[in-house]
Amino acid sequence: MSTSPTGLRERKKAKTRAAIREHAMRLFEEQGFAATTVEQIAEAAEVSPSTFFRYFPAKEDVVLVDDVDAVLVQAIRAQPADVAPIEAIVRALRDVFANMDPETWAWERRRQKLVLGVPELRARMMHQMTGAIDLMAEVIGERAGLPPDDFSARVTAGAAVGVMMAALPAARLTSGEGVTPDDHRRVLHALTLLQQGLPLG
Known part of the structure; x- marks a missing residue:
């Protein structure tokens, strides 16, 4: 990347x-x-x-600022206008992950391991999910010609962020190990399930 x-x-x-x-x-x-x-x-x-x-x-921002978010938003924005929102996110994630070099992965792993291992940082990270939803809702709305605060765009963004968070292995997150490059496949699978209406089984 x-x-x-x-x-x-x-x-x-x-x-x-x-x-x-x-x-x-x-x-x-x-x-x-x-x-x-x-x-x-x-x-x-x-x-x-x-x-x-x-x-x-603040000191916390050294590790809480996620540089990948901005890259992902740009990748979503770059998808063709006729691509549905969740599919645009899937394609953007594939592009971002495919271009993420080993050095970036190593930094992300260190960063997330620290965040997840420090209770106050972990709490702030969870609070920042609202900001991630805001960013994604804005770009989803923009692609559809809707205002940044459009309700349907925000719900779509919230659903996408929710399934991505749910896809991460809970045991590893709570142990403070952070995510690995292999976890992107779980995230993409979670978004595919969302596209399919979240079937069980």
Whole structure:
């Protein structure tokens, strides 16, 4: 998955952001999330605390910001207009997963393992599902020529997000291991069941 910025200024910003995230993750893993301060992260990344806050509003956002969401929304938006909403999501997910490089998968696994292992982060992640529904509802409505707050678009988005969450293995999530590349097949199967009217068995 390529999201590389093209301009020199953008590349420098992306490098700084990546350095902050990597040093933050290393410190979280070494000494724990609660014990790690913004000042420690900034020092390790060789930036000031004020620079840290220009990239991340809070310490939690270093791991809670999901870069894949924006890529997925763009992939849904790029699907042909005559493709039904759930099928557009399925195709977009296939595109995103197919182009996700091993380095991105490794980062996502580390990120999710940390989030799922820290109760306050896990709670905030679940709360963020509302934001994911908002994003998906907006792009679904946009593709259908509907306003961002259209009820049917929001229900469709909520159903899609719900089945994707339900598809993830509960035991592994609660143990804090996070998702693996193989789990995308479960997510795609869940969306297929949604397309079929959620048959049992």
